[in-house]
Amino acid sequence: MLTLLSSWLKAALLELQEYVRLQAATMRGAVTRPLYFHDIVEQFEQIGIGSLTVVLLTGFFTGAVLALQTGITLDQFGARPFVGRLVSASMIKELGPVLTGLMLAGRVGSGIAAELGSMMVTDQINALRALGTDPVRKLVVPRVLAGTLMAPVLTVIADTVGIIGGWLIAVFQLRVASSLYWTSVVEVLYLEDLWMGLIKPVCLGFVIVTIGCHVGLRTHGGTQGVGRATTNAVVASSVAVIAVDFFITRLLITLLF
Amino acid sequence: MAFATARSPELDEALGPGSPIVVFDKVSLAFDDKVVLRDISFTMIAGHTKIILGASGSGKSTILKLILGLLRPDSGLIWVNGERVDLMSESELMRVRADLGMVFQEGALFDSLTVAENVGYKLYEETDMPLDAVRRRVEEVLGFIGLGEYIDRMPSELSGGQRRRVAIARAMSAKPRLLLYDEPTTGLDPITATTVDHEIIKLRDLENVSSILVTHQLRDAFYVATHEAIRRDDGLIQIRPADADKAEEAEFIMLKDGGIAFEGHAADLRASSDPYLKTFLS
Ligand SMILES: Nc1ncnc2c1ncn2[C@@H]1O[C@H](COP(=O)(O)OP(=O)(O)OP(=O)(O)O)[C@@H](O)[C@H]1O
Ligand SMILES: [Mg+2]
Numbered sequence A: 001m002l003t004l005l006s007s008w009l010k011a012a013l014l015e016l017q018e019y020v021r022l023q024a025a026t027m028r029g030a031v032t033r034p035l036y037f038h039d040i041v042e043q044f045e046q047i048g049i050g051s052l053t054v055v056l057l058t059g060f061f062t063g064a065v066l067a068l069q070t071g072i073t074l075d076q077f078g079a080r081p082f083v084g085r086l087v088s089a090s091m092i093k094e095l096g097p098v099l100t101g102l103m104l105a106g107r108v109g110s111g112i113a114a115e116l117g118s119m120m121v122t123d124q125i126n127a128l129r130a131l132g133t134d135p136v137r138k139l140v141v142p143r144v145l146a147g148t149l150m151a152p153v154l155t156v157i158a159d160t161v162g163i164i165g166g167w168l169i170a171v172f173q174l175r176v177a178s179s180l181y182w183t184s185v186v187e188v189l190y191l192e193d194l195w196m197g198l199i200k201p202v203c204l205g206f207v208i209v210t211i212g213c214h215v216g217l218r219t220h221g222g223t224q225g226v227g228r229a230t231t232n233a234v235v236a237s238s239v240a241v242i243a244v245d246f247f248i249t250r251l252l253i254t255l256l257f
Numbered sequence B: 001m002a003f004a005t006a007r008s009p010e011l012d013e014a015l016g017p018g019s020p021i022v023v024f025d026k027v028s029l030a031f032d033d034k035v036v037l038r039d040i041s042f043t044m045i046a047g048h049t050k051i052i053l054g055a056s057g058s059g060k061s062t063i064l065k066l067i068l069g070l071l072r073p074d075s076g077l078i079w080v081n082g083e084r085v086d087l088m089s090e091s092e093l094m095r096v097r098a099d100l101g102m103v104f105q106e107g108a109l110f111d112s113l114t115v116a117e118n119v120g121y122k123l124y125e126e127t128d129m130p131l132d133a134v135r136r137r138v139e140e141v142l143g144f145i146g147l148g149e150y151i152d153r154m155p156s157e158l159s160g161g162q163r164r165r166v167a168i169a170r171a172m173s174a175k176p177r178l179l180l181y182d183e184p185t186t187g188l189d190p191i192t193a194t195t196v197d198h199e200i201i202k203l204r205d206l207e208n209v210s211s212i213l214v215t216h217q218l219r220d221a222f223y224v225a226t227h228e229a230i231r232r233d234d235g236l237i238q239i240r241p242a243d244a245d246k247a248e249e250a251e252f253i254m255l256k257d258g259g260i261a262f263e264g265h266a267a268d269l270r271a272s273s274d275p276y277l278k279t280f281l282s
Helices: A002-031 A037-049 A052-076 A080-121 A124-130 A135-172 A178-187 A191-217 A222-256 B009-014 B060-068 B090-097 B115-119 B121-126 B131-144 B160-172 B190-206 B218-226 B266-271 B275-281
Strands: B020-031 B034-045 B049-054 B075-080 B100-103 B178-182 B210-214 B227-231 B237-241 B250-256 B259-264
Touching: A002 A135, A002 A191, A037 A080, A037 A135, A052 A080, A052 A135, A080 A124, A080 A135, A080 A178, A080 A191, A080 A222, A124 A135, A124 B060, A124 B090, A124 B100, A135 A178, A135 A191, A191 A222, B020 B060, B020 B210, B034 B060, B034 B075, B034 B210, B034 B250, B034 B259, B049 B060, B049 B218, B060 B075, B060 B100, B060 B178, B060 B210, B100 B160, B115 B121, B115 B131, B115 B160, B121 B131, B131 B160, B160 B178, B160 B190, B178 B190, B190 B210, B190 B218, B190 B227, B190 B237, B210 B218, B218 B227, B218 B250, B218 B266, B250 B266, B250 B275, B259 B266, B259 B275, B266 B275
Parallel strands: B049 B210, B049 B250, B100 B178, B178 B210
Antiparallel strands: B020 B034, B020 B075, B227 B237, B250 B259
């Protein structure tokens, strides 16, 4: 039992060490030459444009359902006009970043793990190295740059359509005046909240993509291994999104307020 | 036209014909507790051909990966092109790899790139060569290998044999000094296999590329070992049976149980009375 535990611990520590090493190599690769511009542009398109639909849909419906639910609760206090406050505060601080993160984990994290994993098991990663290319620079750096920079952009989009979704419900279902909704949306927006809403997705994007790359590059065991890697990447990055969100919130509350 | 890294004339001469290009000294490697190679030592001379035989799983591909530095030995020394690679960092290895080309067993073509982008990958991504020169070189090597009209296809649209030939074209496009072939003719029809053999022979005899050939196909192994390419006075290239001296330049290695079971020339291998070799050859 004890040996089982210690071997599990050892494996976990090794995994963590490899993960940190990959992050360090990525940082180094991002600030030194050679940079593969073509791949960077391609990844911005893949991750950014490619995730737009799913982010728009989740953002919209989340905002809408928030308005519906909080509308009922606020009615009990006769505070229905404040629905805009609740929608914008929860979207911008919490739901926008986290839900966008979860969507990216499902779409981008899994895609990266599957792609790098199949390159791994078909020796394409070895072929890259044999041809004189560092796989971290060629494959990991463009994905990490794109993921880290596109996550906040996608989150802002999710926040925006969420607030619009909330507005539609507020105006047409809850019969709140449009101008009232918008003033209350803007009223609660403190600079600290905006910062929090932007810093979070940067970290979440970085974590999602680096986990996808790490899991992908450690794939072994043929097509079965690729399937396993994909599942692992989604599970690990989804859990990481929630956990990292908590720790960053904790940290930012101490720092900003 | 030389694409590989520049070296001083002195070093070039010291590492030229007749000097060792690959040296293994007591190299051992185990995956977990499974020993794959045990105290393997051999030397390969520049311009020669090394043919590695052995049953499936005997460690042939592993030896090629050790030469490229894709794997690290547990113990032992490996020199490639005058540099010790077994302890090198990944970034130093890139310099050594600039002189090497490898044809992977399953081709390992990049399936997100076209045939042309695959073949020209190294020139395009890792050298300053102008784009139109890269394109010309790509057309040239695809012409060698007889796949000129497939230049803009994706690898998934090719047959297994065509993919193998594209992999060979990719390995040779940057004009390496040492080419490693991992079963280049397995699964090819005899005609195409002979085309590939001719390519290996031509690169060796006309371009002075050393080659290490891993194969199960004894027919191709003996063919490469016993033929030579010459450029006739009228400029045409002819492949003809080599004389005994030239055939001596191809050495066979047979791997068995992690060690070297046989080392010698084609004639020795045919004449061997070792029962294992005999069953392997029959
Ligand atoms: N990454 C790895 N992890 C664990 N074991 C491995 C790994 N790569 C190879 N092996 C083992 O090492 C041994 C040698 O493998 P290698 O690929 O060199 O064989 P081979 O001689 O090329 O065989 P084949 O002719 O089938 O290609 C095999 O038994 C294989 O199971
Ligand atoms: Mg093999």
